[in-house]
Amino acid sequence: MAGCCSVLAAFLFEYDTPRIVLIRSRKVGLMNRAVQLLILAYVIGCHRACFTEVKMEPPPPWVFLWEKGYQEMDSVVSSVTTKAKGVTVTNTSKLGFRIWDVADYVIPAQEENSLFIMTNMIVTTNQTQGHCPETPEETNVCESDAKCVAGSTGTHSNGVQTGKCVPFNGTVKTCEVAGWCPVESDTLVPKPACLKAAENFTLLVKNNIWYPKFNFSKRNILPNITTTYLKSCIYDAVTDPFCPIFRLGKIVEDAGHSFQDMAVEGGIIGIQIRWDCNLDRATSLCLPKYSFRRLDTRDTDHNVSPGYNFRFAKYYSDPAGTEHRTLIKAYGIRFDIIVFGKAGKFDIIPTMINIGSGLALLGVTTVLCDVIVLYCMKKKYYYREKKYKYVEDYEQGIDSEMDR
Numbered sequence: 001m002a003g004c005c006s007v008l009a010a011f012l013f014e015y016d017t018p019r020i021v022l023i024r025s026r027k028v029g030l031m032n033r034a035v036q037l038l039i040l041a042y043v044i045g046c047h048r049a050c051f052t053e054v055k056m057e058p059p060p061p062w063v064f065l066w067e068k069g070y071q072e073m074d075s076v077v078s079s080v081t082t083k084a085k086g087v088t089v090t091n092t093s094k095l096g097f098r099i100w101d102v103a104d105y106v107i108p109a110q111e112e113n114s115l116f117i118m119t120n121m122i123v124t125t126n127q128t129q130g131h132c133p134e135t136p137e138e139t140n141v142c143e144s145d146a147k148c149v150a151g152s153t154g155t156h157s158n159g160v161q162t163g164k165c166v167p168f169n170g171t172v173k174t175c176e177v178a179g180w181c182p183v184e185s186d187t188l189v190p191k192p193a194c195l196k197a198a199e200n201f202t203l204l205v206k207n208n209i210w211y212p213k214f215n216f217s218k219r220n221i222l223p224n225i226t227t228t229y230l231k232s233c234i235y236d237a238v239t240d241p242f243c244p245i246f247r248l249g250k251i252v253e254d255a256g257h258s259f260q261d262m263a264v265e266g267g268i269i270g271i272q273i274r275w276d277c278n279l280d281r282a283t284s285l286c287l288p289k290y291s292f293r294r295l296d297t298r299d300t301d302h303n304v305s306p307g308y309n310f311r312f313a314k315y316y317s318d319p320a321g322t323e324h325r326t327l328i329k330a331y332g333i334r335f336d337i338i339v340f341g342k343a344g345k346f347d348i349i350p351t352m353i354n355i356g357s358g359l360a361l362l363g364v365t366t367v368l369c370d371v372i373v374l375y376c377m378k379k380k381y382y383y384r385e386k387k388y389k390y391v392e393d394y395e396q397g398i399d400s401e402m403d404r
């Protein structure tokens with residue numbers, strides 16, 4: 001009972017306070033300030049500069065944080081439209097003299113954040129439903145009807161086998177199929193690409209962006225761009241970095257590839273538009289930054305199924321009512337427009353949070369200096385003596401007290 005009362009008494013009538021040890025030493029004092037300075041520098045300045053490779057626009061000198069910890073951030077919302085321009089001509093034995101314009105080579109006519117330009121093709125004209133020999137391949141070359149199974153199909157076949165073995169040309173016989181005849185022969189990709197002149201086609205990219213948190217919107221056709229400038233300019237990273245019209249050849253070149261090589265079997269190119277805006281500064285400084293990269297990886301030592309292609313057909317009927325089609329295996333370059341970026345604007349809440357966490361980080365100084373003073377310095381035993389008040393275990397304490 002008495003013990004209980006004394007605890008209560010201690011709780012009510014006693015006050016404890018931590019003791020602070022002041023070490024009067026130049027060495028320790030300077031060390032403490034140096035560590036504080038380092039941590040302060042980290043909090044204020046080089047957060048990002050010291051520890052990542054990401055190159056950002058240089059910070060304004062008065063900014064207490066490179067990270068812009070005083071700013072509210074928002075990511076971009078965007079919409080993109082594209083328009084290609086250019087005309088070329090081909091003269092082949094199969095198609096004759098032919099003009100190609102936008103409606104011919106942009107497939108489909110419009111897409112979201114993307115644009116496909118056909119650069120190469122295998123055209124199979126005038127197909128009708130009927131019976132004809134398969135293209136010669138290991139599985140369908142035959143000597144007699146015995147090898148051909150009526151009704152069978154393979155994943156690569158152009159139709160359903162009829163069970164007959166028929167001559168494909170003078171030397172080879174193949175299984176006959178029911179399908180769109182004559183079947184496509186896609187063994188050889190035209191090289192150079194049929195529409196190699198697509199290199200000089202241009203692409204206008206219109207991009208509107210919006211930062212919802214700050215209700216800030218802008219577009220990549222900047223206010224100072226005039227109609228006459230827009231009619232004649234071509235993007236160039238150095239001379240015309242804000243012209244929204246791109247030469248296809250230049251895009252692929254800037255991505256580090258050859259347009260003519262890529263045109264043969266197709267591929268995918270990313271047009272990246274980066275909007276990093278500091279809305280504490282003039283809005284005219286919020287500008288798009290274009291960069292380009294090839295998105296389909298192309299290893300020179302593993303060139304299996306390279307490029308990008310697909311098939312489509314155009315259907316028509318002759319006066320007799322028979323259905324015909326023109327089959328096109330299209331190779332080309334798909335341009336994906338990728339818009340990203342962040343905007344920041346001063347806000348009191350992130351500022352407070354960041355100042356708070358910065359101050360908390362300063363607490364690390366005490367821990368660090370304690371470790372050095374008490375464990376690493378020459379006079380560590382002396383300092384320990386001063387810092388700690390040594391107390392014996394209870395029973396031992398009683399014993400030694402009695403011994404006295």
Ligand SMILES: *[C@@H]1O[C@H](CO)[C@@H](O)[C@H](O)[C@H]1NC(C)=O
Nearest residue numbers: 195196197198199200201249
């Ligand atoms: C593209 O245009 C340039 C200059 O006008 C010309 O020299 C080049 O031959 C053209 N490229 C193709 C593939 O036609």
